[in-house]
Amino acid sequence: MYTHSKNIVTAGIPVAEAKRAVVFLHGRGATAEDIISLSSHLNVDDAALFAPQATNNSWYPYSFITPVEQNQPALDSALAIINELVDEIVSSGIPKDKIYFVGFSQGACLTLEYITRNAARYGGAVAFTGGLIGKEINMRNYKGDFQQTPILITTGDPDAHVPVRRVEVSEGIIKKMNAKITMKIYAGRVHTISQKEIELAKQLIFNEA
Template sequence: MYTHSKQIRIGGIPAANAKAALILIHGRGGSAEDMMSLAQNLNAQDMAFYAPQATNYSWYPYSFMAPVKDNQPALDSAINLIDETVKQAIADGFTAEQIYFAGFSQGACLTLEYITRNAKQYGGAVAFTGGLIGEQINMNNYKGSFKNTPVLITTSDPDPHVPLTRVDASVAILKRMNADINLKVYQGKAHSISQVELALANQYIFNK
């Protein structure tokens, strides 16, 4: 079972000149470069970009709703790499309130899992088609308060990889932890990121 080497692509504007940091988490089969390209569609012109790269282009081997043990040690390694990415942004001078997240599919699941395990006031987060990870949601993993951090979750009904029931359950947990949630469900949308979703992200999260 693979674990992830520390590969973090840097882009956007230099941290010393940036007003915020954007952590970009790619999906299964995707890449850090894909997410760097995606960020060009966001109102993030004043941000430094940090995009961790999964070894073998996949963060964990099975569905995000498989038993957690089946996705180990890759899953823990993935979460640790995201934590390393956050720490790098903090070392570059950003506060948690200046850190934003955006992830797609597997990366959206990791985005939600990471921020909910480490709830505090962030700049904002976008999960393009994702939910909290595990066969059952383990509430023992989640603590803290988002202090009204804006979080946008988009998905389709049905989606071939992410059941709407899990998205709804994840939304309920984040709301209880004081996240300012916007959920948008599209009927029969392809498993991809649409221009409409990018516009929503700019409206709700990157509207500084």
């Protein structure tokens, strides 16, 4: 089992000059550079961009719906790196309500897990194919108030890695925590990010640019 060393790829406007920040979380087997390149398709020209790189290109070793203990200590390490990054962004002068999150697949699961454990008014979050983590969902982990943070969760039906039922359950939990959440399920969509999803993310999450 492994933990993650801190390795953050940055792009966009320097954080000291930016009005907002976007944290990108890559999927299993991918890289920080892969996911941060998505920024060119979103309205984030005024943002400082950050993408942590997972050790061995994977945030945790097994499926997100295996018992949490099997994905430790990697999962806690990944959550700690995001937390540290968010603290640093806030310290540099960008408030939480101007911080956005974008994740795909394993990175989408991690995005939802992090923000739901630390619910607050963020700029917004996009989880391209993801759900909350664990064989059983541990409600004790989730606290706070999203204060109507806009959140988009998408997935395909069926998806080889992310059961639709888990996406639906995750949406329900996050909605109860006062998020302005949109869930979109695409029939027959393969495990990727489609142009339709990017357009929806721009419309719902990044339309304040």
